[in-house]
Amino acid sequence: MLFNSFSYLAFFLLVFTLYWVMPDKHRRLFLLLASYFFYMSWKPEYGLLILALTVVNYWLGLKIGNLLSEQPQKAKNWLSVGLVFNLGCLCFYKYTNFLLQSFFSAITYGGSIAHIKALETAQSPAINIILPLGISFFTFEFIHYIVDVYRGSKPVKSPLDFALFASFFPSQIAGPIKRFQDFMHQLEEKPTLKAEYFNEGLFLILQGFFKKIVLGDNIGLLVGQGFHNLQNLSLCDAWVTAIGFTFQIFFDFSGYTDIGRGSALLLGYKVPENFNLPFLAHNLTNFWHRWHISLSTWLRDYLFIPLGGSRGSAWQTRRNTFLTMVLGGLWHGADWTFVIWGILHGAGLILSKEWTDFAARTSWLKPLRQTRVWHWCGVAFVCLFICQVSIFMRAPNLDQALCLVGKFFGFGINGITGDVSTALLQSTVVYTLPVYLLYAWLHQRSLTMAKNGVALPSLARLAQSCWQSSKALRLTTSAMLALFISCMAPSQLSPFIYFQF
Amino acid sequence: MSTSTAENQNSTASTAEKLSGQAVENKPLSTQPERETRTDKSSGRGKLRFALEMTALLPLSILALEALLGFMGVGQQEIVRPDPELGCVHLPGKLVTWRMEGYSREHLSSAGLRDVEHSLSKPPGTYRIAIMGDSAAEGLQVALNETYARRLEQLLNEDLQAGGSLAKKLFMQEVQHNFAPNAAAGTSPQAGAIKHFEVINFGCSSYSTGQELLQFKKEVAQYKPDLTIVMICKGDTLENNIDVTQRGKAEPKPYFYLDQTGKLELDTSILQENKDKLSLDSPTNKVLNWLRANSNLYGAVNRTNFNLFLSDKAYFRLTRFAQDMGKRLATQKEAIAVPLYGVQNNRQVTLAVIKEFQKTARAAGSQFAMTLFPDVTASDKDWADTITAIKAQASSDNFGVIDLQPPFRKDKNPSGLFLQFHFSKEGHELTARTIKEFLENTPAKSTP
Numbered sequence: 001m002l003f004n005s006f007s008y009l010a011f012f013l014l015v016f017t018l019y020w021v022m023p024d025k026h027r028r029l030f031l032l033l034a035s036y037f038f039y040m041s042w043k044p045e046y047g048l049l050i051l052a053l054t055v056v057n058y059w060l061g062l063k064i065g066n067l068l069s070e071q072p073q074k075a076k077n078w079l080s081v082g083l084v085f086n087l088g089c090l091c092f093y094k095y096t097n098f099l100l101q102s103f104f105s106a107i108t109y110g111g112s113i114a115h116i117k118a119l120e121t122a123q124s125p126a127i128n129i130i131l132p133l134g135i136s137f138f139t140f141e142f143i144h145y146i147v148d149v150y151r152g153s154k155p156v157k158s159p160l161d162f163a164l165f166a167s168f169f170p171s172q173i174a175g176p177i178k179r180f181q182d183f184m185h186q187l188e189e190k191p192t193l194k195a196e197y198f199n200e201g202l203f204l205i206l207q208g209f210f211k212k213i214v215l216g217d218n219i220g221l222l223v224g225q226g227f228h229n230l231q232n233l234s235l236c237d238a239w240v241t242a243i244g245f246t247f248q249i250f251f252d253f254s255g256y257t258d259i260g261r262g263s264a265l266l267l268g269y270k271v272p273e274n275f276n277l278p279f280l281a282h283n284l285t286n287f288w289h290r291w292h293i294s295l296s297t298w299l300r301d302y303l304f305i306p307l308g309g310s311r312g313s314a315w316q317t318r319r320n321t322f323l324t325m326v327l328g329g330l331w332h333g334a335d336w337t338f339v340i341w342g343i344l345h346g347a348g349l350i351l352s353k354e355w356t357d358f359a360a361r362t363s364w365l366k367p368l369r370q371t372r373v374w375h376w377c378g379v380a381f382v383c384l385f386i387c388q389v390s391i392f393m394r395a396p397n398l399d400q401a402l403c404l405v406g407k408f409f410g411f412g413i414n415g416i417t418g419d420v421s422t423a424l425l426q427s428t429v430v431y432t433l434p435v436y437l438l439y440a441w442l443h444q445r446s447l448t449m450a451k452n453g454v455a456l457p458s459l460a461r462l463a464q465s466c467w468q469s470s471k472a473l474r475l476t477t478s479a480m481l482a483l484f485i486s487c488m489a490p491s492q493l494s495p496f497i498y499f500q501f
Numbered sequence: 502m503s504t505s506t507a508e509n510q511n512s513t514a515s516t517a518e519k520l521s522g523q524a525v526e527n528k529p530l531s532t533q534p535e536r537e538t539r540t541d542k543s544s545g546r547g548k549l550r551f552a553l554e555m556t557a558l559l560p561l562s563i564l565a566l567e568a569l570l571g572f573m574g575v576g577q578q579e580i581v582r583p584d585p586e587l588g589c590v591h592l593p594g595k596l597v598t599w600r601m602e603g604y605s606r607e608h609l610s611s612a613g614l615r616d617v618e619h620s621l622s623k624p625p626g627t628y629r630i631a632i633m634g635d636s637a638a639e640g641l642q643v644a645l646n647e648t649y650a651r652r653l654e655q656l657l658n659e660d661l662q663a664g665g666s667l668a669k670k671l672f673m674q675e676v677q678h679n680f681a682p683n684a685a686a687g688t689s690p691q692a693g694a695i696k697h698f699e700v701i702n703f704g705c706s707s708y709s710t711g712q713e714l715l716q717f718k719k720e721v722a723q724y725k726p727d728l729t730i731v732m733i734c735k736g737d738t739l740e741n742n743i744d745v746t747q748r749g750k751a752e753p754k755p756y757f758y759l760d761q762t763g764k765l766e767l768d769t770s771i772l773q774e775n776k777d778k779l780s781l782d783s784p785t786n787k788v789l790n791w792l793r794a795n796s797n798l799y800g801a802v803n804r805t806n807f808n809l810f811l812s813d814k815a816y817f818r819l820t821r822f823a824q825d826m827g828k829r830l831a832t833q834k835e836a837i838a839v840p841l842y843g844v845q846n847n848r849q850v851t852l853a854v855i856k857e858f859q860k861t862a863r864a865a866g867s868q869f870a871m872t873l874f875p876d877v878t879a880s881d882k883d884w885a886d887t888i889t890a891i892k893a894q895a896s897s898d899n900f901g902v903i904d905l906q907p908p909f910r911k912d913k914n915p916s917g918l919f920l921q922f923h924f925s926k927e928g929h930e931l932t933a934r935t936i937k938e939f940l941e942n943t944p945a946k947s948t949p
Contacts, residue, residue: 007815426604431573472554476562484566487575487801491601491808 001041002495003259004212011038016266020193028160028187031168031267038169039133046132049089054166056085057142058159064146065155075150082146090139093131098334100124134173136331138166140298145180147302153181161187168271170264174256176274176294183269191268201265206481208258214488215436216251218429219244221490226420227394230403234418238407241420245394246387247433250278252497253292277444279386282378284345284352287386299328321353322346332393337401341392348385428488567798574598574606576801580641580706582790583779585772586719587712588754591615591705592794603642603920615639616650616702623725626696630654631703631721631867633713634732637874638704642923649924650702652933657698660937704732709740710851711757714858715767722865729867730903730936731858733851733891734874735884742850743768745843753779757850758842765853770839848887852894859900870901872936875909877918903939905932 001008015034019027040047060082067075091099104124111119145165149155156162165183226233226241233241257274264271272294281287288296307320322343329342359365368374388405395401407413424430449456456464466473570576577598581589591613598606610618623629632638632650640648646655703713703721710733717729743756753775756768772779780786792799809816859869871891876884888904895902908931909918918928 005815006809006813010815010819423604426600426606428573428575428600470554472551472558476555476558480562480566483798483802484569486805487570487798489805489808492812 001038003256003263004209004217004489004494007041012263012266019267024190027191028164032160032164035164035167035169035172039167039172042133043130049132049135050138050167051163053086053089053138053142054163057082057145057166058156058162060085060146061149061155061162062157064149068150068152079146079150083143086139086142086146090135093129093135095330095334096129097124097127100127102336137175137177138172140177140295140302140331141166141180143302144177144298148180156180156184168264168269170260170267170269171271174253174260175292176257176260176272177298178271178294182272186269193266193268197265197268201262202478204258204262204265206262206478206485208255208260208262209485210255210436210481211251211258212255213485213490214432215429216248216255217490217494218427218432218488219248219251220494222420222424222427222429223248223394225423227396227400227404229419230400230407232414232418233404233407233420234415235407235410235413236416236421237418238404238413239421240424242387242391242404242408244424246383246390249390249393249497250275277440279383280379281382282375283356284348284382284385285356287382288349295328295331299324303327318350321349325349337392337395337398340398340401341389344389344392348389432488563798567796570797570801574600576797576799576804577606578804579793579800580609582793583753583786585776585779585781586755587708587715588752588772588779589705589707592790595794597641599641602923603925605641605644607645614702615641615648615704616645619699619701619724621723623699624697627699628695628697629724629726629728630698630700631717631724631726631729632700632732633717633721633729634704634872635708635734635737636704636706637734637923638702638732639706640702640704640924640929641706642920643926643929647926647929648702649929649932649936650700650704652930653936654698654700656933656937657700657940661695661698701726707752707754709754710737710858711741711854712754714854714861715755717858717861717865722861722867725865726867728870729862730870730872730901731855732872732874733855735876735881735887738847738851738883738887741854742845742847743771745845757854758840758845759850759853760842763853765850765857766840768840768842770837773837848890851887852890855891855894856898859898868900870903870939871895872903872932873905875905875918877906877909877915879906879910901939903936905935908935 001011011034015031019030019034022030036047036050039050060078064075064078064082067078101124104122107119107122111117111122145156156165161184162180164187165178165180168178168183171178223241223244226237226244230241254275261271261273274293276290276293278287278291281290304320304324307323308316309320310317312320323346325346326339326342329338329340329345332338332341359369388408391404391408392398392401395404403412446456446460455461575598577596578601580591580595580597582592584590591609593609593613594611595609595613596607597609610616612619612621630653632653636642638648638650640650645651701724703716705712705716708716710731713731721729740754741757743751743758748771751771753771755772758766758768760766777783778786781790810820811817855871862869873888873891879885888906892902892904909915909928912918912931914927917925918931919925924932
């Protein structure tokens with residue numbers, strides 16, 4: 001069931017109504033059943049997988065919690081068992097074919113070098129494994145749970161609460177990756193439908209639909225056209241395709257997150273924010289503070305720090321950063337393109353850190369570092385870098401990714417303009433994207449002004465006053481926005497990009 | 502790596518607060534702001550104000566949305582209205598912005614053609630060619646001047662204006678001998694007297710060959726074309742007759758069938774069954790047709806409805822359920838006389854329609870040719886057999902056949918000739934050149 005479908009809207013409306021109508025004591029169980037229905041509407045049999053993982057991790061949490069104070073070594077052993085179990089499941093479903101294919105590719109390559117015919121013709125057995133939706137996300141939540149219990153957090157006693165944490169449908173398929181302490185705290189407080197949550201939830205859902213349908217899906221049509229005909233792209237086509245994909249993946253993923261967060265808020269729960277204007281990051285470290293925040297903090301807490309973090313030598317820190325990003329890349333997908341994506345991000349982070357340290361040490365650069373030009377040059381560099389690296393996430397193989405990167409810089413292009421750039425000018429994106437960016441800018445500016453105690457301009461104050469005082473204005477604007485979004489949907493429903501991860 | 506999400510979360514106030522600038526109120530939904538509640542309780546003026554504001558804002562916001570969609574060219578893909586005879590016809594003068602495959606943004610002509618304006622009467626010295634077909638001929642996927650109809654006119658007139666060699670003049674005489682001489686009509690220019698070529702595009706999305714035959718009788722014949730070229734596509738052979746096992750799902754349009762003697766007959770029973778929907782006189786349909794012609798919002802909502810119906814199972818089931826309930830609740834209608842006939846052979850019906858078509862065209866003073874939509878991958882055996890049968894019929898009935906498959910397959914980039922299903926700009930260009938070449942190279946034959 002896709003968030004951007006009529007089915008989801010009907011499902012959510014029903015869940016929302018029943019949830020708030022029924023007595024409080026039944027709500028958690030109802031939400032759990034709704035979450036399983038949501039998940040099993042895709043493939044009923046995979047409901048058993050998430051159930052099995054939930055049962056095992058619930059039991060492991062209790063076991064580790066009980067052993068921790070008196071038999072810490074045994075607790076550690078059980079933690080290891082839990083990690084192997086969770087990672088084993090993830091690897092089986094996600095990486096089996098990738099590992100087999102890579103292994104057999106290496107064998108055939110070795111065979112061709114050594115002229116061993118039997119090895120040259122070796123073929124990987126085809127194993128039909130369907131990747132369960134959201135497995136990358138909920139296994140990371142389980143790992144976080146058992147590790148945090150081992151680190152001293154109290155395990156969840158109620159199996160119902162734990163199962164709800166594991167399967168909560170607004171964040172089940174593509175995150176954000178929740179922290180169980182936050183979630184359980186909200187459960188303890190017994191969610192109520194607050195005006196604040198209701199308004200914010202509705203707004204987030206509308207914003208999410210706008211990002212996904214009006215922007216992401218329509219930009220996706222151009223990107224699809226570009227990737228469909230990579231060999232014949234012109235220079236402008238290559239730019240539209242590469243930059244377009246970066247925008248597409250942002251609007252797609254942050255749109256999904258907004259709909260999920262909005263749905264959760266309407267049910268009285270808060271799930272963490274995942275994005276904070278990532279394309280305004282002035283360096284790559286800052287970018288990862290702003291992009292897929294729940295993943296980057298997970299990687300920091302459960303990979304980077306356990307690897308040694310930045311406690312060792314500079315080279316160890318670099319090694320840890322690099323390894324974290326490579327594994328983070330592999331987490332996104334079982335393909336060498338994702339490994340390259342991770343390598344580039346790892347290398348980029350290391351170089352970015354080195355450059356920042358160098359600039360800080362160099363006295364003659366100091367006055368320049370204070371300027372806005374320096375800051376915006378950093379922003380431009382990050383955007384350019386992300387555009388290039390993102391190509392590896394979308395391209396079906398390395399050859400095609402390198403082909404597009406080459407064309408982006410003018411190598412092997414087919415003229416200056418072409419079909420994709422023409423299609424951009426004919427698309428609704430030329431109207432909607434600038435309007436959205438203008439809105440985001442004004443919005444950010446007003447927040448900054450409010451934060452600094454600066455009064456808004458009189459026109460903005462008037463608009464704000466009208467907005468606050470007129471319920472009719474809020475209602476009609478929201479209704480028209482919803483209508484507008486439905487009018488802008490492309491012909492085909494398109495799934496969220498992060499569902500495949 | 503990120504140091505903390507707290508910083509990011511703290512830096513962003515609640516989104517509702519951001520949007521509205523309101524202070525966050527951590528109160529249950531039922532608790533209204535104090536000031537508002539007091540106002541409501543004291544006089545009910547709040548409700549009155551709300552009602553008045555809604556009355557003013559709702560139409561204003563709909564108009565604003567209408568204007569916005571018009572500016573962006575969204576919801577302008579409505580091109581036809583229901584018609585009691587043909588099933589549907591183009592909306593005259595409609596501004597169409599097409600983005601479903603390719604792109605175009607132009608008005609249909611005042612006569613409802615996907616073409617420039619054409620007068621009904623044929624100017625002296627004009628050789629008129631009628632292009633007929635479905636969406637492939639209509640060509641909304643490319644700009645109007647790139648459709649093969651417009652390109653054919655340009656190519657023929659460029660040739661004529663370039664002085665035209667004797668051979669070309671002879672070609673014209675040959676064309677007239679083979680395709681145009683109709684003394685009875687008395688309107689065709691004499692050999693060598695052609696001063697202008699006029700190509701008129703009558704193509705309309707979703708039309709079957711049978712509908713095109715009826716369109717010719719109703720509309721095209723009035724233009725007195727010297728030559729009628731009909732494009733036939735793979736799907737057309739399935740649309741000329743009803744699949745009697747799926748009668749309930751048949752679209753409201755005219756169908757044909759072969760009776761027991763093999764005679765071609767018209768079946769209008771589905772049109773009759775849907776006459777309420779197709780009627781031009783009912784007030785509801787008048788409003789709907791006005792909306793089709795003038796409202797972007799109607800067009801956009803209609804398209805969303807259509808897309809959801811096709812792609813969303815829940816929506817499909819709910820809509821079908823509502824439709825079934827509507828049908829059950831509707832009053833019993835008068836019985837429609839449904840002609841009784843057995844399962845039809847699609848190809849035989851199509852060939853009979855073509856036979857009738859060329860007879861009708863000739864009777865109206867026009868010569869007749871068929872253009873065969875190309876299957877570049879040669880993957881459809883049924884279509885290949887249909888092509889063979891049409892060619893055989895063309896040979897026996899002496900009408901022209903323009904087979905697009907050889908030139909399309911020979912092209913260095915065959916896939917570039919299509920967008921998804923329809924011709925790209927290059928595909929239209931190649932079609933226009935192939936038709937022109939056909940007219941140039943057809944050897945003289947005696948007309949039947």
